[in-house]
Amino acid sequence: MQRSASRPGRSFAATLLLGALAAAVVASVVAFPDRAFQASLQGLTVWWKLVFPALLPFLILSELLVGFGVIHALGTLMTPLMRRVFGLSGFAGWALASGLVIGFPAGAKITADLREKQLITRREAERLAALSHVCSPIFLVGVVGAGFLHSARLGLALAVVHYAAALLTGVLLRVRRPGATRQGAANDAGSAMADGGLLAPPSRAADDADGASLIRQALRAMRAAYVRDGRAFGKLLGDAVVSSVQTLMLVGGYMMIFAVLAHVAASVRLTAAVGLLGRSLAGLLGAAEAVDASAWVQSALDVHLGSYALSQAGGLPPAALLALIGAALGWGGLSAHAQVAGLLHRTDVRYAPFLLARCVHAGLAFALTLLLARPLAPLWSGATPSLAPLGAAGRTGAGLTADAALAAAQAAAAYGWPLALALVTGALLLASLALHGLRRRSRGPRAE
Template structure:
């Protein structure tokens, strides 16, 4: 009852705020739409399609079988647990959460393993860090690489710490374990997993490709709605709060892409090191938009949202501290090794005071990933061909009977 009343009051406030300032609400929604179309859509769609293709043709099953010894010794998990991590660290944010929720619903992983994978696989898209932030926001790719390094290292540290914390019941393992003959070699097991995965799916290549594109676009439409809503919410909160509470209107709390852009404008007030650290923390946090997407993804599974939320807070704090810790040696190396590096070159024409919201800016101020799509498709296509060749040889070995 109380929850219904609170949601009703918030809805009424949103409608009233939009009616009172329609121009600001429109600009915020347009900015959220621009982020989705220019950054998220081209950055995520190729990976979603490739993921569906690999799942349908059993490639994921074969790779999981090959990685099983490594995952069991290194993380105490089955090999299939590597897939959400790989997908989340390459495609970004909710891709890893969707893979984790899918594995949990199949009982391929336990609930505790699912909670750990959910937190560890929730990472920003590397294309966004390298291209948009490094080359676009700061006009220096080395800074994008440094932010990515800080985010990844803090993610590894976060994963190690989370393994020491209780996620679900440590004693209960409700994973569905399938016994495999020990006499078979690793390649034979992978070949059998490849054939079984494709046999269970049963769709042709054309059918899988069509379904993959359709499902990817449907997921991205949902992501776009969350991004637009979060951008609008940040703008309305900024207009409603007094200056003393303006920190609550920082877009990084609500949407990571706009938040990273807002943080990049604060160099003159915070200094470049703190500015970079804030961007790292925003990317690891993911924003209210990404968190709500994860909650929507795991709603049909028994994975819990609160442990995931606390894990991302820890990840953001680790990223902030680790970035500041690594900044001095990186800065010294950059000044001596990188040509054309000058901190004053990073100042932007929008630096006009402590601006927590990137308004007013044009939608054209945000870099676009569309021009890099041919390169990404080429890399993914080459990767797919390599995987197909590997899968063929694995299938050949898998046909041989065990001794």
């Protein structure tokens, strides 16, 4: 679905923001050419050696699954779970599983594709983009835990809080004003079939069918979607490759731009403006010293640089340190925000709900870490460094971020993300079928 005409005020504000960002990048390159070059090179290295090879096969696979109708079958089978828990169409299950395994921005890419093909409503797409935007387990445990904090146990604790806060955010996003839900549903009704949509979202009839009927509905949906698409395998594969490469080029550009901005912000000491915030928060957390102001700026701009900078903060109790890192991971960084906004731009999905969800996710992650400090204490009480100290001479934070990310990527390749994606998708399918069976059993046999 193409983006509808936007409001003039919003378009003007977006133009001003993008213009200011472009001017800042140009000014930084002119004022600090060496630092800008090194920063962009580091961003390019992470994108080329980590993001591109990790996401390209997955994005191509996702495009093929949509073309062959497999996503439509999964959407029918996952309807009982997704509708009951999150109030979303069953198609959301694939985006959720992909986000949990691959990490961002995979969820946003799938959400944009589903909305563009009219498989979900705009309201569902806005909530799904927020719900599926999470960090991958490899990044949380391998990069942040083992790489930055020297302990995979700490990474596991962060992962528990991160995913719990994400699920709570998804549930909270379901709550709406009385009457707004029905009105919004009425406005969105039929949109999934408008403008040449491939197939309407699974209807509530899927909830009323028995197990065999549900599977038959899924097979019929897959067949109908494949016939409606009509592309041969060669054409479908070519379109999938072109679309995936274009998406990754967009992601790489954003990564390089925000890497330059983060380094320039530290170079010109713009971080002094947030020093007061760091000292105030340090007093509330009982820290011996304030977190360096540059860590706050880097956390706001990029999740990789920000989590590394926060992990090097001294004088913080373990719970407070993990709470700050968890909040940064929930926020995601403006670099990730720009990637999501760029992927959703071709649809009518708004950015404001995503921004709200990121703020809620960050706040919930911060609060949950402090509340669960005692239950999670065994995860960090006996933690020992699993990597050599990262403070080696001559190494920069960005360089260490790239090294840790590449090490985690090698671990992911060894274990295989396809297997993890299949396991998570299978678990969601089993949970959906189990919920469907329990619901039918509670209703009892229908009268003939």
